[in-house]
Amino acid sequence: MLPAGFPSWRTVYGWFRRWIEQELFEALMQPLARRQRRHGGRHSTPRLAIIDTQSITYIGVRGP
Known part of the structure; x- marks a missing residue:
């Protein structure tokens, strides 16, 4: 839940994701x-x- 006055969570998440990608x-x-x-x-x-x-953490897994 976001504070009053913020846009919808989808809008906020969209901007946040864009900023992370950039x-x-x-x-x-x-x-x-x-x-x-x-x-x-x-x-x-x-x-x-x-x-x-x-x-x-190391996981010692061999390839195929």
Whole structure:
């Protein structure tokens, strides 16, 4: 259920889906994330990534 004053849920979902397909949220969030990192005294983009292999699900299935 959407707040009063919003269009129908189908209309809202249609716009949301379009924005997701166009990667609009990524385009909006990247500059904000860079700004926040600089404000915190860090590089604007991460220089290192760490992957915790225990949190990745792996299913060992062979092909046909």
